[in-house]
Amino acid sequence: MRRTLRLLARPEAGALAAAVVIFVFFLAVAPSFRSLAAFCTVLYQSSTIGIVAVGVGLLMIGGEFDLSAGVITISAGLVNSMFCWYFGVNMWVGAALSLLFCLAVGFLNGWLVMRTGIPSFLVTLGTFFVLQGANLGVTKLVTGSVSSRDVSAIDGFDSLRTVFASSTTAGAATIWITVLWWVLFAGVAGWTLQLTRIGNWIYAVGGSAGSARAVGVPVVRTKIGLFMVVSFLGWFVGMHLLYRFNTLQAGNGVGNEFLYIIAAVVGGTLLTGGFGNASGVAIGAFIFGMTSLGIVYAGWDPNWFKAFLGVMLLLAVLVNTYVRRLSAGKAA
Known part of the structure; x- marks a missing residue:
């Protein structure tokens, strides 16, 4: 009985149960979902959300x-693409410049939150609008349209594609390198949270920043670092999108921030901070991938996916609240 309660008190318990139920459900109702190729496609879809969701989950904790x-x-992709296309330089130079840009955005977000005391929701909402407008405005100014130019002929493109957007085919199944990166990032995040001092700091600042500061936790550095981790992982996915499709639409990406948050919440992360883990966030992203493609494989109207997300979010909040109370009761 105690072992059962201990398992139920883990943040990812509800998400794991939901993932099993959803997986079995789509196996039953969607015959095309049962193939290895379909499963690999689900993993790819999950990875493109799950990589950034790892950082968002850490930040929410x-x-x-x-x-x-x-x-x-x-x-991230536009900075790399347009800089190299306009100046004719190696794509590796543009990728490095793009990384510095993204880290600067993350640092600025964290610094403003800690310096001003304004809620991060409002600070990053402002950053969202600035980036969205700049993506469209600068791209149209440089290229004359709202999409970047094809950069596949520029030096360095092929080697960067190998790092960020390569794939391996086994029969009818295609395994994208983003799946391996996703597992790696989730593993590093889980190790950091559970086995390092930085992980203790993250839980502490999420639970009570004032109490954490009183016992010597570097609250400002920890939170700024978390914002920079999110920006780094956003850069990584941006590189994948650029080197897989060669061009980018400047208006894309809007709304994905909610998918990252939903993946974290479905995975057991509390909106109030201080509770959650990386494996739960990974499971939440996998649920997203299964559902978004399972609905298609089942032949249903894809518009139902948004309704499912809303239901899953509400259920996840209820389950997380229960698990948190169960965990607190066990600790007591």
Whole structure:
């Protein structure tokens, strides 16, 4: 009985149960969902959300939000693409410049939140609009349209595609490298949270920043670092999108920030901070991938996916609240 309660008190318990139920459900109602190729496609869909969701989950455990996480993926790709296309330089130079840009955005978000005391929801909402407008405005100014130019012929493109957007085919199944990166990032995040001092800091600042500061936790550095982690992972996905499709639409990325948050919440992360883990966030992203493609494989109207997201979010909040109370009762 105690072992059962201990398992139920884990943040990812509800998400794991939901993932099993959803997986079995789509196996039953969607015959095409049962193939290895379909499963690999689900993993790819999950990875493109799950990579950034790992950072967003860490930030939420630390008690903050980042609503600019969706558009910064497009900003990252556009900076790399347009800089190299306009100046004719190697794509590796543009990728490095794009990384510095994204880290600067993350640092600025964290610094403003900690310096001004304004809620991160509002600070990053402002960043969201700035990036969205800049993506469209600057792209149209440089290229004359709202999409970047094809950069596949520029030096460095092929080697960067190998890092960010390569794939391996086994029969009818295609395994994208983003799946491996997703597992790696989730593993590093889980190790950091559970086995390092930085992980203790993240839980502490999310639970009570004042109490954490009183016992010597570097609250400002920890939270700024978390914002920069989100921006780094956004940059990584932006690089994948650029090197897979060669061009980017400047208006894309809007709304993905909510998918990252939903993946974290479905995975057991509390909106109030201080509770959650990386494996739960990964499961939440997998649920997103299964559902978004399972509905298609079942032949249903894809518009139902948004309704499902709303239901899953509400259920996740209720389950997370229960699990948190169960965990607190066990601790007591």
